[in-house]
Amino acid sequence: MQKPTITDIDAAQQRIGDHIHRTPVYTSATIDRWSGKTVFFKLENLQKTGAFKLRGACNAVLCLSTEQAQKGVATHSSGNHAAALAYAASLRQIPAFVVMPENAPANKIAAVREYGGQITFCRPTLKAREKSLIKVCDQTGAVFIHPYDHPDVIAGQGTACLEFLDQVEELDAILIPIGGGGLAAGTAIAAQKKSIPVIACEPEMANDAYISFIQGERVTNAYPDTIADGLRTLLSPLTFAVVKESVQDIVCVSEKEIIRAWRMVLERMKWVVEPSAAVPVAALIDHPDRIPGNRIGIILSGGNIDLTHLPRFDRN
Amino acid sequence: MQKPTITDIDAAQQRIGDHIHRTPVYTSATIDRWSGKTVFFKLENLQKTGAFKLRGACNAVLCLSTEQAQKGVATHSSGNHAAALAYAASLRQIPAFVVMPENAPANKIAAVREYGGQITFCRPTLKAREKSLIKVCDQTGAVFIHPYDHPDVIAGQGTACLEFLDQVEELDAILIPIGGGGLAAGTAIAAQKKSIPVIACEPEMANDAYISFIQGERVTNAYPDTIADGLRTLLSPLTFAVVKESVQDIVCVSEKEIIRAWRMVLERMKWVVEPSAAVPVAALIDHPDRIPGNRIGIILSGGNIDLTHLPRFDRN
Numbered sequence: 134m135q136k137p138t139i140t141d142i143d144a145a146q147q148r149i150g151d152h153i154h155r156t157p158v159y160t161s162a163t164i165d166r167w168s169g170k171t172v173f174f175k176l177e178n179l180q181k182t183g184a185f186k187l188r189g190a191c192n193a194v195l196c197l198s199t200e201q202a203q204k205g206v207a208t209h210s211s212g213n214h215a216a217a218l219a220y221a222a223s224l225r226q227i228p229a230f231v232v233m234p235e236n237a238p239a240n241k242i243a244a245v246r247e248y249g250g251q252i253t254f255c256r257p258t259l260k261a262r263e264k265s266l267i268k269v270c271d272q273t274g275a276v277f278i279h280p281y282d283h284p285d286v287i288a289g290q291g292t293a294c295l296e297f298l299d300q301v302e303e304l305d306a307i308l309i310p311i312g313g314g315g316l317a318a319g320t321a322i323a324a325q326k327k328s329i330p331v332i333a334c335e336p337e338m339a340n341d342a343y344i345s346f347i348q349g350e351r352v353t354n355a356y357p358d359t360i361a362d363g364l365r366t367l368l369s370p371l372t373f374a375v376v377k378e379s380v381q382d383i384v385c386v387s388e389k390e391i392i393r394a395w396r397m398v399l400e401r402m403k404w405v406v407e408p409s410a411a412v413p414v415a416a417l418i419d420h421p422d423r424i425p426g427n428r429i430g431i432i433l434s435g436g437n438i439d440l441t442h443l444p445r446f447d448r449n
Numbered sequence: 450m451q452k453p454t455i456t457d458i459d460a461a462q463q464r465i466g467d468h469i470h471r472t473p474v475y476t477s478a479t480i481d482r483w484s485g486k487t488v489f490f491k492l493e494n495l496q497k498t499g500a501f502k503l504r505g506a507c508n509a510v511l512c513l514s515t516e517q518a519q520k521g522v523a524t525h526s527s528g529n530h531a532a533a534l535a536y537a538a539s540l541r542q543i544p545a546f547v548v549m550p551e552n553a554p555a556n557k558i559a560a561v562r563e564y565g566g567q568i569t570f571c572r573p574t575l576k577a578r579e580k581s582l583i584k585v586c587d588q589t590g591a592v593f594i595h596p597y598d599h600p601d602v603i604a605g606q607g608t609a610c611l612e613f614l615d616q617v618e619e620l621d622a623i624l625i626p627i628g629g630g631g632l633a634a635g636t637a638i639a640a641q642k643k644s645i646p647v648i649a650c651e652p653e654m655a656n657d658a659y660i661s662f663i664q665g666e667r668v669t670n671a672y673p674d675t676i677a678d679g680l681r682t683l684l685s686p687l688t689f690a691v692v693k694e695s696v697q698d699i700v701c702v703s704e705k706e707i708i709r710a711w712r713m714v715l716e717r718m719k720w721v722v723e724p725s726a727a728v729p730v731a732a733l734i735d736h737p738d739r740i741p742g743n744r745i746g747i748i749l750s751g752g753n754i755d756l757t758h759l760p761r762f763d764r765n
Contacts, residue, residue, distance in 0.1 A: 178719045179719055183719065240716065396756060399721050399754075399756065400556065400721070400753075400754070400756060403494045403495055403499065403720060403721040403722075403752040404719060404720070404721065405715055405716070405719040405720065405721055406719075436719040437716075438715075438716070440712060440715065440716060440759075440762040441762045441763065443756075443759060446756040446757045447757065
């Protein structure tokens with residue numbers, strides 16, 4: 134697969150612009166005080182479907198020819214990509230087939246259904262998912278849209294950064310969370326437009342991207358286990374190729390640091406974000422020596438939390 | 450005590466303008482779809498100290514003469530007024546003495562301390578609070594600033610509505626939660642400027658304002674018990690006098706309706722608000738026949754939630 138280019142991201146922005154929110158950028162005096170930097174937050178938790186994932190899904194669906202699109206699209210996901218793909222498919226009035234593990238959170242299932250997605254449940258293993266997906270694609274003729282190992286998806290995710298560059302002048306660095314690497318890859322390519330370094334932030338408990346980055350070879354046998362449920366995925370061949378080349382650094386944070394940063398965003402900034410979105414905030418607060426410069430942009434990646442499954446927050 | 454007038458609220462706005470946030474107004478396609486109305490939300494959860502209470506506390510503190518102010522201010526509160534008063538006092542560099550029940554939530558205690566408030570703990574009864582407060586005032590010479598039975602506090606709270614009128618044209622009604630009645634009274638007076646009806650929204654489980662309003666006589670012996678912890682207070686003589694005269698209607702909502710509305714704001718709108726702030730949202734969704742007109746303004750009163758004490762949210 135071809136790595137997407139800045140031109141692809143520009144084209145994606147044109148293509149999806151009418152269907153997504155241009156999300157707002159906010160600042161927080163509290164975070165500036167605690168970090169000693171001037172921080173700008175791009176609120177992708179306010180994106181339609183509650184996460185940046187709609188950008189990539191929307192771009193991929195709109196890139197399909199009429200012929201390709203007519204039998205619909207399919208994916209396997211327990212998370213935001215599933216809802217995003219269902220929403221994107223509804224824009225073209227084509228079916229979206231989603232394979233979800235039978236233990237997927239109720240709110241994620243509800244979101245996919247709300248956007249008209251057709252769900253096939255499977256056992257909660259990657260093998261079962263992949264097998265179910267092949268079966269669904271065979272039966273329906275739907276096109277598989279991978280959550281991140283897909284150039285059109287990566288180009289779509291990059292549009293958040295393009296908007297950000299337009300909204301805030303002279304950023305010294307942009308921080309994003311890294312899981313499968315779609316947002317990281319898209320951001321790293323888009324940020325080249327103004328030569329801004331992109332720092333990917335990853336949970337220690339799901340540090341396959343960090344190890345792959347350091348070793349120069351993609352880790353394929355890791356078992357991520359972190360509260361940041363959106364980041365329990367491994368880099369793919371395509372995202373690794375981009376990340377290796379274009380991301381400046383990867384900073385790892387502990388579970389404790391993620392929970393503390395998450396809590397700070399909820400309690401002090403009053404924005405509902407998911408734990409994955411708090412990972413760059415944790416990097417900013419707890420690893421300031423790793424963050425270059427003073428004017429820092431953070432993409433708050435999503436806001437879909439499961440209120441029936443919140444962790445136990447300890448008293449301070 | 451004199452009921453405040455529109456002139457007092459205008460003066461309060463001038464007085465506190467440099468010290469508070471002019472909070473933003475947002476809309477939500479989801480809420481518009483669910484309610485069938487066009488709804489504007491004023492986000493006082495983003496106010497400094499996390500609630501509208503700073504407006505009243507700030508106005509009351511700034512109204513004191515140098516001589517009155519020199520020995521500081523005092524109050525009893527387990528909630529947002531305590532933090533707001535501590536913050537307001539810090540603006541004049543005078544001490545704030547706060548009597549808090551020993552079982553007050555850790556986050557509220559931390560907030561009062563962060564803003565420099567000096568806490569005296571007491572047993573968790575109204576009697577113990579009042580006794581401790583008298584003692585603190587006697588010992589320190591501090592001026593008691595009541596959380597709502599105070600014309601300067603009410604005038605300060607009214608400034609949220611003044612801003613709202615300036616931010617959104619032609620509202621058909623403004624909805625606010627009612628507990629002690631400070632926000633309700635201030636809003637009802639301010640809204641007279643454009644003759645907009647104000648609907649107060651109250652938990653059924655804390656319906657002293659509703660009963661007082663219907664009976665024309667203030668209930669003084671109720672025992673509010675609701676998840677909306679900011680509304681577990683009774684109207685005072687002054688707030689009742691204003692509410693009786695200037696509030697158009699009071700709509701009561703069940704605990705179930707409050708929790709559902711709260712969850713909707715958290716999950717769908719991605720704003721952290723406290724349960725009290727969801728009370729008008731519940732009125733809008735579940736009692737639409739009681740809400741006049743189509744363009745509705747809602748003041749989301751505050752966003753200070755205790756993550757260590759969230760209720761159990763049921764699966765849908």
